[in-house]
Amino acid sequence: MAQGIRDMIKDTAKVADLAKDAKDAALLNGVLMRTKEASNSAELVTYAPFTLFPTPVPKAVFQQALDVQTHYNSLVDRISQNTDFLKEALASTIEVDEFTSRLFKIHKQTLKEGISQSVVLGLNRSDYMLDGSSSLKQIEINTISASFGGLAAGLVGVHKHILKVAGRLEDSMAILDNNPAAGLARAISKAKELYGAERAVVLILVSDDEQNIYDQRCVELELMKLNVFTIRRTFEDVCARGSLDKEKRLIIDGLEVALVYFRNGYAPQQYKSQQDWDTRLMLERSRAIKCPDIATHLTGTKKVQQVLARPGVLERFFPNEPRVVEQIRATFAGLYTLDMGPEGDTIVAMALKDPEKYVLKPQREGGGNNIYGSEICKVLQEAKGSERMAYILMDKINSTPSHNYLLRQDSPLTVSNCLSELGIFGAYVRQGTEMVMNEQVGHLLRTKSSAHADGGVAAGVAVLDNPFLY
Amino acid sequence: MAQGIRDMIKDTAKVADLAKDAKDAALLNGVLMRTKEASNSAELVTYAPFTLFPTPVPKAVFQQALDVQTHYNSLVDRISQNTDFLKEALASTIEVDEFTSRLFKIHKQTLKEGISQSVVLGLNRSDYMLDGSSSLKQIEINTISASFGGLAAGLVGVHKHILKVAGRLEDSMAILDNNPAAGLARAISKAKELYGAERAVVLILVSDDEQNIYDQRCVELELMKLNVFTIRRTFEDVCARGSLDKEKRLIIDGLEVALVYFRNGYAPQQYKSQQDWDTRLMLERSRAIKCPDIATHLTGTKKVQQVLARPGVLERFFPNEPRVVEQIRATFAGLYTLDMGPEGDTIVAMALKDPEKYVLKPQREGGGNNIYGSEICKVLQEAKGSERMAYILMDKINSTPSHNYLLRQDSPLTVSNCLSELGIFGAYVRQGTEMVMNEQVGHLLRTKSSAHADGGVAAGVAVLDNPFLY
Numbered sequence: 004m005a006q007g008i009r010d011m012i013k014d015t016a017k018v019a020d021l022a023k024d025a026k027d028a029a030l031l032n033g034v035l036m037r038t039k040e041a042s043n044s045a046e047l048v049t050y051a052p053f054t055l056f057p058t059p060v061p062k063a064v065f066q067q068a069l070d071v072q073t074h075y076n077s078l079v080d081r082i083s084q085n086t087d088f089l090k091e092a093l094a095s096t097i098e099v100d101e102f103t104s105r106l107f108k109i110h111k112q113t114l115k116e117g118i119s120q121s122v123v124l125g126l127n128r129s130d131y132m133l134d135g136s137s138s139l140k141q142i143e144i145n146t147i148s149a150s151f152g153g154l155a156a157g158l159v160g161v162h163k164h165i166l167k168v169a170g171r172l173e174d175s176m177a178i179l180d181n182n183p184a185a186g187l188a189r190a191i192s193k194a195k196e197l198y199g200a201e202r203a204v205v206l207i208l209v210s211d212d213e214q215n216i217y218d219q220r221c222v223e224l225e226l227m228k229l230n231v232f233t234i235r236r237t238f239e240d241v242c243a244r245g246s247l248d249k250e251k252r253l254i255i256d257g258l259e260v261a262l263v264y265f266r267n268g269y270a271p272q273q274y275k276s277q278q279d280w281d282t283r284l285m286l287e288r289s290r291a292i293k294c295p296d297i298a299t300h301l302t303g304t305k306k307v308q309q310v311l312a313r314p315g316v317l318e319r320f321f322p323n324e325p326r327v328v329e330q331i332r333a334t335f336a337g338l339y340t341l342d343m344g345p346e347g348d349t350i351v352a353m354a355l356k357d358p359e360k361y362v363l364k365p366q367r368e369g370g371g372n373n374i375y376g377s378e379i380c381k382v383l384q385e386a387k388g389s390e391r392m393a394y395i396l397m398d399k400i401n402s403t404p405s406h407n408y409l410l411r412q413d414s415p416l417t418v419s420n421c422l423s424e425l426g427i428f429g430a431y432v433r434q435g436t437e438m439v440m441n442e443q444v445g446h447l448l449r450t451k452s453s454a455h456a457d458g459g460v461a462a463g464v465a466v467l468d469n470p471f472l473y
Numbered sequence: 474m475a476q477g478i479r480d481m482i483k484d485t486a487k488v489a490d491l492a493k494d495a496k497d498a499a500l501l502n503g504v505l506m507r508t509k510e511a512s513n514s515a516e517l518v519t520y521a522p523f524t525l526f527p528t529p530v531p532k533a534v535f536q537q538a539l540d541v542q543t544h545y546n547s548l549v550d551r552i553s554q555n556t557d558f559l560k561e562a563l564a565s566t567i568e569v570d571e572f573t574s575r576l577f578k579i580h581k582q583t584l585k586e587g588i589s590q591s592v593v594l595g596l597n598r599s600d601y602m603l604d605g606s607s608s609l610k611q612i613e614i615n616t617i618s619a620s621f622g623g624l625a626a627g628l629v630g631v632h633k634h635i636l637k638v639a640g641r642l643e644d645s646m647a648i649l650d651n652n653p654a655a656g657l658a659r660a661i662s663k664a665k666e667l668y669g670a671e672r673a674v675v676l677i678l679v680s681d682d683e684q685n686i687y688d689q690r691c692v693e694l695e696l697m698k699l700n701v702f703t704i705r706r707t708f709e710d711v712c713a714r715g716s717l718d719k720e721k722r723l724i725i726d727g728l729e730v731a732l733v734y735f736r737n738g739y740a741p742q743q744y745k746s747q748q749d750w751d752t753r754l755m756l757e758r759s760r761a762i763k764c765p766d767i768a769t770h771l772t773g774t775k776k777v778q779q780v781l782a783r784p785g786v787l788e789r790f791f792p793n794e795p796r797v798v799e800q801i802r803a804t805f806a807g808l809y810t811l812d813m814g815p816e817g818d819t820i821v822a823m824a825l826k827d828p829e830k831y832v833l834k835p836q837r838e839g840g841g842n843n844i845y846g847s848e849i850c851k852v853l854q855e856a857k858g859s860e861r862m863a864y865i866l867m868d869k870i871n872s873t874p875s876h877n878y879l880l881r882q883d884s885p886l887t888v889s890n891c892l893s894e895l896g897i898f899g900a901y902v903r904q905g906t907e908m909v910m911n912e913q914v915g916h917l918l919r920t921k922s923s924a925h926a927d928g929g930v931a932a933g934v935a936v937l938d939n940p941f942l943y
Contacts, residue, residue, distance in 0.1 A: 033501040066498040
C-alpha cells in the first residue's frame with residue numbers, strides 16, 4: 004500500500020485538485036495557524052503547513068517508539084529527582100551557557116527553600132529519525148512546551164479524507180487515530196485534581212505573540228471538556244498581577260492557580276528582562292504544580308542526553324531493569340562531549356575530519372539552530388576558550404528520503420525530497436514517590452524538505468504529517 | 474436559565490475575553506468563511522459571523538417548527554408535481570419577472586420532452602420568525618441552495634464551550650446537537666444509490682467566487698464519509714466540458730453524474746449569459762437527479778407561498794389530512810397578492826395606509842432585497858404598469874428583540890438589539906410515487922441586529938446562532 008501512495012505522488016494531474024481539497028479539509032479540521040503578520044489576531048488565519056500525503060513509516064519502528072515512551076517518562080522523572088546527577092552532568096554547560104546557568108540557579112534556590120509541591124506533571128515528546136530503514140534514533144526529548152499535540156489530531160481527518168478522494172479507501176482506513184491533546188489534557192486534569200482545590204485554574208504560560216496558538220487552544224478545548232478551567236497569561240501578566248500568599252499559593256486576578264503549563268519560557272529570548280526570570284522563580288517557588296518543574300526542564304537539555312549515552316549511566320536510573328535499559332539504549336544515537344580536556348579534544352578532531360558525519364547541536368530548546376557540514380568546522384575552529392562546550396556533537400542520521408508535497412501558505416505546489424521525524428507524546432503524573440499515571444498519549448510526524456537540514460514546523464520548515472504504516 | 478444568558482450579556486468585563494475564546498473556538502470548529510477580497514483562495518480565511526451567546530427560543534415553537542417539517546417536505550414535493558397549479562399560481566409572476574419566466578420555460582420544455590429521471594431529491598430549509606413570544610410565522614421556504622447546514626454543526630461546539638468557559642455548565646449541556654450537513658449528505662447518498670451507477674459522482678454546481686464554500690465543503694466531507702464522490706463545477710465548466718449521451722446520461726470530464734446539487738443558479742445575476750441558461754436546460758433534461766428539479770425550484774417562489782395562504786388551497790394538496798393542513802397553516806403569516814386587478818388594488822391601498830405593518834418581498838431567491846416602511850410606498854407608487862406584480866406583500870412580524878454580541882471579522886465588540894430567524898432543514902427522496910425518505914434533519918438559527926431590517930448571513934447582515942430552549 005505504501006507503493007500506492009508513492010504512485011499517487013507522481014499523478015501530477017490529480018495533485019492540484021487534491022491540494023485544494025486538502026487545504027480546505029485542513030482548515031475545517033482545525034489544522035490552523037495565525038499569520039506571521041498578525042499573530043495576535045483571530046481575524047485572518049491560515050492552515051498550518053502539512054504534507055498532501057501521509058508518509059510511509061515501517062510498522063516495527065513505529066511500535067518500538069510507542070513501546071519505549073513510558074520508560075522515557077520514567078527516565079526523565081528519575082533524572083529530575085537526582086540533583087547530584089544533574090549538577091554533575093550540567094557543570095560544563097553552566098559554565099558556558101547562560102540560559103542553562105540561570106535555570107540551574109532557580110533549581111538550586113528552590114531546593115534550598117524546600118520543594119512546596121509533591122505532585123509532578125510531565126508532558127514530553129521524544130523525537131526520532133530513522134537511520135537506514137529500520138533503526139530508530141532519538142534526536143531529542145522535549146520536556147517543556149512540547150507542541151503539535153493539538154494540530155496532529157486534526158490532520159488525521161485530512162489525510163483520511165484525501166486518500167478517500169484519491170480513491171484509496173483501504174489506505175484511508177489505515178491512517179491511525181491520534182489525539183495527543185486529549186491525552187495531555189487528561190494528565191493535566193489528573194494532576195489538577197491532586198492539587199485539591201476544585202475552583203483553582205490551570206494557568207497556561209504563553210507569549211503574547213504566538214502563531215501556533217491553535218495547537219494550544221486544542222488542549223484548552225480538551226480541558227474544558229473535562230471541566231478544567233484555563234487562563235492564558237504571559238510572564239508580564241504574572242509579574243504585574245500574580246503573587247504568592249502565605250502558603251505559597253499562586254494567585255492571579257483573584258484566581259488560585261493549581262497548575263502552570265509552560266508553553267513559553269523554553270528559549271533564552273523569551274525572557275525579556277530580569278523580571279521574567281524573577282517571575283519564573285516565583286512560579287517555581289509556588290505551590291502550583293509546574294509542567295514542567297525546573298529540574299524536568301533541565302533534564303531535557305542535550306547535555307543530559309549526551310551524558311546518558313555514556314556506558315553505565317542509564318543503569319544508574321534503572322538498576323534492576325536491564326531490559327528497560329536495553330530498550331532505551333536501542334534508540335540512542337552516538338552523542339559526544341565537547342567539554343574542555345583530552346576527551347573533548349579527540350572529539351573535535353574527529354568532527355573536523357569528517358564533518359558530514361555529524362550534527363553540532365546547541366544545548367538549548369527550540370529547533371532551527373543545528374549546525375551541519377563545513378559550518379561545523381567553522382564553529383569549532385572559531386570557538387574561543389570554552390565556547391565549544393555550549394554544543395554537543397551527534398552522529399548525523401542517514402534517513403532515506405521520500406517524495407511528498409509540502410502545503411504551506413502561498414507556496415507553489417512542487418514535489419519535495421523529504422525527511423521525516425517521528426515524535427511520541429508522553430504524559431505522567433507523580434505524587435511524592437508514587438507514579439499515578441504513566442502513558443504514551445499519541446504521536447506526531449513532521450516532514451521537511453531535505454534541502455532544509457534543520458528546523459521545526461513553527462520555524463517554517465518542517466510541516467505536519469501522518470505516518471502511513473507498512 | 475435563559476435569564477442566566479441575559480445576565481452574562483451584561484457582564485462586559487468578561488465579554489471581551491469570551492469573544493477571544495469564541496473566535497478561536499469557531500475557527501477550530503470549522504465555522505469558517507473566505508474573505509470578500511480573496512473568495513477564491515484558501516490561503517487566508519476568517520470565522521463565519523456568529524453570535525457570542527446562543528439566543529433564548531421557546532421550546533414549544535421550536536418543537537412546532539420541527540414537527541411541521543416533514544409536512545412541508547410533502548407539500549413542496551406535491552406542488553412540484555402539479556404543473557397546472559404551478560402554471561396558474563405563477564402566471565402573473567411570469568409576466569413581470571424574467572427570472573421566473575425563464576425557469577418556467579425550461580420547466581415547460583422538459584415536460585414536453587418527457588421527464589428522464591423518476592428519482593427526486595429535495596433539500597430545503599423552512600425559515601420562521603416569532604410573532605410575539607409564542608407564534609411561529611413562516612418567512613419563506615428555500616427549495617434551492619439552502620445553506621448553512623454545514624457551518625451550523627460547528628457552532629454547537631462553540632456555544633457549548635463558551636457557556637462552559639463562562640461557568641454555565643448546565644446551560645452548556647442544554648445546547649442541542651445539530652448536524653444538518655450529515656442529514657443532507659445522507660439524503661444525497663440515498664438518492665445517488667437509487668440512480669444506480671456505483672461509479673457515478675455527485676456534481677455540486679457552484680460559482681467560482683464563493684465566500685461560503687466551507688458550508689458546502691462540510692457537506693462534501695460528510696458525503697466522502699459515506700463513500701460518495703463529489704466534483705465541484707461551474708455553469709461554465711459544464712457548458713465547456715459537459716454533455717448528454719444518447720441515454721441522456723450527463724458526462725463531464727469523463728465522469729458520469731448521478732446527481733446535480735445546486736449551490737448556485739438561484740439568483741438572476743448567477744446566469745451570466747445565454748450559455749448558462751442553456752446549461753441549466755441541459756442539466757434539467759439529463760438523466761441525472763436534480764436537487765432541486767426545476768419544478769421544485771419554482772415551488773420555492775414567494776408567489777406560490779402567497780397562493781398557498783389563500784383559503785382552500787392547502788386542502789388541495791392534503792385532501793384527506795385536515796390535521797396536516799392545520800399544522801402547516803398555523804405557521805403561515807398573512808400574505809397578499811399584488812396582481813393587477815381589484816384585489817391587488819385593495820392590497821396596495823392597505824399597504825400605503827400602514828406601510829409599517831408590512832414587508833414587500835421580491836419573488837426571487839437570495840435575501841437582502843426586502844423592502845420596509847416608507848420605501849414600500851415609494852416602490853408601489855413608482856411601479857409602472859404591472860411592475861408591482863414582481864412583489865408580494867407580507868405581514869411584518871413583530872418579534873421581541875434580544876441582546877447579543879455579533880462577532881464579525883474586524884468589527885468592534887458591541888451589544889446589539891437583535892432579531893432571530895429559525896430555519897429547519899428538510900430532506901426527502903421520492904422514487905416515482907414512493908417517498909423513500911422524508912425527514913427533518915436539523916436546524917439553523919440566524920440572528921441579526923434589528924437595525925438591519927433584512928439580509929441573510931452571507932449578505933453580511935444576519936449571523937449564525939444556536940437556539941437556547943426555554
